[in-house]
Structure formats: structure tokens, C-alpha cells
Amino acid sequence: MDLKGKKVFVTGAEGFIGSHLTEKLVEMGANVTALVQYNSFNNWGWIDTFDKKILDNINVITGDIREYDNMKRAIKGQDVVFHLAALIAIPYSYLSPMAYVRTNVEGTTNVLEACRDYDVEKIVHTSTSETYGTALYVPIDEKHPLQGQSPYSASKIGADKIAESYYRSFNLPVATIRPFNTYGPRQSARAVIPTIISQILSGKTQIKLGSLTPTRDFNYVKDTAEAFIKIAESENTVGEVINAGSNYEISIGETVKKIITILGKEIDIVSDDERVRPEKSEVNRLWADNSKIKKLTSWEPQYTLDEGLRETVEWIRNNMHYFKTDIYNV
Template sequence: MKIFITGADGFIGSHLTEKLLNKGYKVTALSYYNSFGFTGWLNDVGKNKNLRIIHGDIRDSNFLEKAIKGHQIVFHLAALISIPHSYESYSSFIHTNVIGTTNVLAAVKKNKIRKTIVTSTSEVYGSAQYVPINEKHPLNAQSPYAASKISADQLSMSFYKSFNIPLTIIRPFNTFGPRQSTRAIIPTIITQILKEKDIKLGNTSTIRDFTFYKDTVEGFIKCISKKGIIGQTINISSGYEISINNVIKVIKNLTKYKKKIRRENKRIRPIKSEVNRLWGCNKKAKKLLNWKPNYSGAVGFKKGIYETIQWYKKEENLKKFDPNQFNI
């Protein structure tokens, strides 16, 4: 079976690529075009006879139509994801996340792909109106990024309803783990500690449902063989909520860090844009995908954090990250 992955050079995409190769699938990994021939985290995946890396841009419809041809499964993960960046460059998010997704859908339609998995985000829910958040929770865009992802989700479902495109939307909740950039809170804390910097953060009272990357990737892979998921949107979450303040405590305890936390106003989201609480319901994933998180609850979260710290501790990994890059 031949699988095509957009965003394969990114955090989740590279882990998904690696896992699929380990399972014996033939993978075409789309890496964002650049003049240096850089393939992002695919460099860490290593050489494999079943891996074909191509460079391109999902904003190019002609390219996608040709590149996707001949594949049976498409995983669409390519997106701009930095919320702070979306405040400044919202048009870029529309071009990549909305128009880019439309191009993927059109290419899938043209080539009659057997199954397509589109990646969403828990940010589309906004601050929880009830918990745990299931797939029927209202969508509420509190940032340009969230708005672009809601648009991409709605476009995807419109292609399913209008053209009978066999697709599924997977909606991960705050995935974390090795290779994640410091635009996210957990690597921000870890890299600042490991580089012996003061921890500089914004709002630490917010609550999140963090899902370890291995569980997220397994959720994606389950979609390949499962029937009865076409036209469905499925949360992938640990089902465990934790405040950022308590995340800090877990990481500080594991690293023996003693310094105080410094609050920086530039790291704080605009008040109406702050998503105060995200806690996902994963019952649908358990039912339709026969999936369950292996890193769940306080113990599972701590285990995932420990594994993440061990990866960042390696000098060849830590040197790739700038702890001064801030998240919101």
C-alpha cells in the first residue's frame, strides 16, 4: 500500500512517517520546498527503501494533483500552526491552511484516493463550554489559526458530502514529545531548563489535555484499516486535564530545577483569544478506532514528560532549539 503524507517533515508528520515505515508501508513524504533541500525532521527518520521524499508546496494545486496520483491513502498534516504567528500573518494561514487544504482535497478527488485523513486541532473548540469536550462541542475560533483550521475542517466535510470523498477528520489535543518546536509550551519549559535559562512564560493558569505523540500517531494509523469512520470527526486525546502550573511542577521535579518562573507579558495571548480550558472526550476514538491512550492519567503524562526530557537532553537534539522563541 502506498501512502502520501503532507507535512511529513514536521513534528507529528515525521513520527507518523517513521512508524508507517516500520510497519512496512511505502511512504511518499512531502517536505516543504526550500532552496537548501532541507527535509526537517525527516533527517532523523533515516534512509529506508520504502521512503520517497519529495519537495513541494500544498498551495500549488498542479503539483499536488500529480504528486498524489498512484497512492491509496493520504494523510494531510501540512499546516501553519503557530498561534502567535497567526496574529501577525493571518493571510499566510488562510493561504496554507485553507487554500492548501482545498488543493489537497481537489487532488484527492481527481485521483480517486481510497481514504484521506485530514488533521484538525482541539483549538477549533475554543475555551470549553462543557467538559469533557466531545466532537459535538460548538466550534469557536479564538485566533486566526483556529479560524483557518475550522475552515479547513468544514471544507473537508463539504467534499465528503458533495463529492462522496472518503475522508476522516482526526482532531488531536495538544500533542507533545520529541521533535516538537519551542512554539509549544512543554518544549519551551524543557529547553529553557536544560540550557540553564530562567523559565519565561505567559499565562500558566490555563488547562490542557496533553497527548503523547506515540498515542497520537497510533490514532492516525488506526484509521488506515478501520471501517465505519468515513465522514467522521474523531478526537484523539488522553482524557486527562492538567494546568500549565502543574505541568511546570512535573518538569521541575524531573529535572531538579530550583529557579523561579518569570512572567513575560509578550507571551500572553489577547484576553479574548485565550483558550482557558481544553479537556477532550476520547470515547469515539475508542469505539470507532479501537484506540486507547497508553500515556493516560497523571502517571502516563509523567512518563511521557520523562521520555521527552531524555530526548531533549541529548546535545545533538538540544542544540537545534532556541529557548528564546516564545509561545502564547
């Protein structure tokens, strides 16, 4: 499928990955409608920061995926739907589990049902590597068991299974992308990499983190956005769950060392109990097997971790006003 000229709808377009994907789609020549969550301030999130040439080519609408009628109106006439809208912060899911069920499970059902009503040509539903929980074997392929180690991951497992059921029950042309640990410009300090960088750039010589031993498979956001597009374009991805990862594992502690080297600082690291997940909830190891996405599409990562970290450091350096480094961002 060629996305140029297609009517493309993006939920969660104002967010971290969604904003990068939306920009890329506009640059490709897609006719993009961006859904941002309704708020009385008419705040469009990261879309508000877009270059005017990009912004002038986006139809921005406000709404809420938790409302079916809203989704039905918004999706009517669309050819392709990228569904990224979700509650994603793991710590907050401990405080408000039901909010995650309503948004991630019920909201996804509303999006899929609207797509079914209007015979959308392709839907790309967003999962997460957190659905795998701590690796039972590595690298993690798509056959790895799913483990609900947090209310967030459990809600995403539910959403993924709803998407699977719509493919199997109604032949809905949905593909599920399962990104591993995306990072880069526009990511909030709820995530570990911007937390590290922003604390150091604020002048702190002692930074607060959770556990340093878990490993992650980090992926630069531009690579992740490209994976969404390749999965949408491929005719081989319908009905499939597909990892988008680098096939490279690194601990949080080693990641901190890389960032410290890039910034040329001497930093002490303090373990902050508030940032440590409950013992049975911590995902200790993530490492993606990305052979399936390479087989089904032409995608593979273009950025090394060092390259992506350097770009992220420069973006955060120029945008420190977005970060409140004295507050733990749940």
C-alpha cells in the same frame, strides 16, 4: 484497511507529528511518499535525522500544498493520504492571518481536490483541539461548538468544513482527526512543554512563560501517530470528526511542576507579556472526550503524562542544539 503494502502519501511529513507518523508507516510496511515543503536548501526537516534503514524506504518529494498542480502530480496513484501540512503557530497567526488562510484552507482544498480526481481510498485530514476554543462544557466531545479564537483556529475550522463538504458533496472518503495538545521529541519551542524543558536544561533558574492557569489535554506524540493510523484503518471513520485525546486535564502550572520534579531543579517562573495571548483569544480549558475514537477504532493512549514527559526531557537533553532559549519562538 491494512496499510501494509499500500501507497501512502503524507503531507507535512517533515514536521513534528508528521515525521513520527511517517516512521511508523514505514515500519508497518507501507509504501510511503513524504511531501516536504520546497526550499532551496533541500532541507527535509526531521526526515533528515531518520535512520538510514527508514530513510531508504521513503520516497521524499518537495512541493507546496498551496499549488494545485503540484498536489495533483504528487497524489496521482496514491491509495491513502494523510494530510498534516499546515501553518500551526498561534502567535504567528496574529501577525500574518492571510498566510494561514492560504495554507490551511486553500491548501487543504487543493489536497482534497487532487484526492477526488484520483479516487483515493482514504484521506485522514488533520484538525486541532484549538477549533473548540475555550471549553463551554467538559469533557469536550465532537458535538462541542467550534469557536475561532485565533486566526489559526479559524483557518482550521475552515479547513475542517472544506473536508466535511467534500465528504457530503462528492462522497470523498475523508475522516478528520482532531488531536489534543500533542507533545514529545522533535516538537519546537513554539509549544509550551519544550519551552519549559529547554529553558531549564540551558541552565536558566528563571524561565519565561505565558499564562499558567489554562488547562490542556496533553498527548504523547507516539500515541497521536497511532491514532492517525487507527483512524485510517477503520472502516467506521469515513465522514467523521474524531477527537484524539487522553481524557485527562492538567493546568500549565501543574505541568511545569511535573517537569521541575523530573529535572530536580529549583526554578522561578516569570510571566512574559509577549507570550500571553490576547484575552479573548486565550483558550482557557481543553479536556477531550475520547469515547468516540475508542468506539470506532481500537485506539487508546499507551503513555501516561509522566512517562511521555520523561522521554521528552531525555530527547531534548540530547538535542539542545535545536533550541534557541534566549529567543521567543513565535
